Amino acid sequence: MDILRDVAWRHAAGMVRPEDLPTAAAAALARGVDSPALRELAGLGKGSATTEIADLHRDALAELGITSPGRREAVRWWLRELAEELVQGKLTVAELARKIVPGEEWMTEDEFRFAHLGYYWQDMVDLISAPQVRSAEIDLLDAARAILHSP
Known part of the structure; x- marks a missing residue:
């Protein structure tokens, strides 16, 4: 199930x-x-x-007795799943960009930052230099860690 x-x-x-x-x-x-x-x-x-x-x-x-969650609860779960996979190295930033949802006004600051950076990754990566890409990757990993450390 x-x-x-x-x-x-x-x-x-x-x-x-x-x-x-x-x-x-x-x-x-x-x-x-x-x-x-x-x-x-x-x-x-x-x-x-x-x-x-x-x-x-x-x-x-x-x-089957399965409860379907509301959108907010499900999106928060999904962001946490993606953050964990990214931090553990099971997911690349490019893969994350294809799976993440855009930021929404009801998200916490950490959730919004992670979603925003990940969602717009492909748009951004082609426009910035290699050192800026590495800095953006670090920002995204920091945002992922912040989600994993929040209650």
């Missing part, structure tokens, strides 16, 4: 598109997780209506 919990959190954070939910449901079925709505969701094609996909996804989670 971890796959469905993970997908629910990523979906709530805006990192999984609705049209990808049937594939995630099929993967969960292949791992032995089962419910009527999950089977129906897995049978939908990528061209299915997003409202139908969302309804079945919500029903499948409810049938």
Whole structure:
């Protein structure tokens, strides 16, 4: 069920598109997780209506006792996951830039700084010198560490 919990959190954070939910449901079925709505969701094609996909996804989670988080909670979780992967060297800055969400006004200062630096990385890196790139990488790592050290 971890796959469905993970997908629910990523979906709530805006990192999984609705049209990808049937594939995630099929993967969960292949791992032995089962419910009527999950089977129906897995049978939908990528061209299915997003409202139908969302309804079945919500029903499948409810049938399996999985609570879907709110957007803020999910985005905070996602930022923390990315920060941890970056600090541990499991994720490059370029990979981070493809996965991170933009900063939002409700984020803490540390979250906003991390999201902002990561989200605009590709736009920025082509416009600055190599020493500035290294300095920006250090700033991004510092922002990631700040998230990991915040409560």
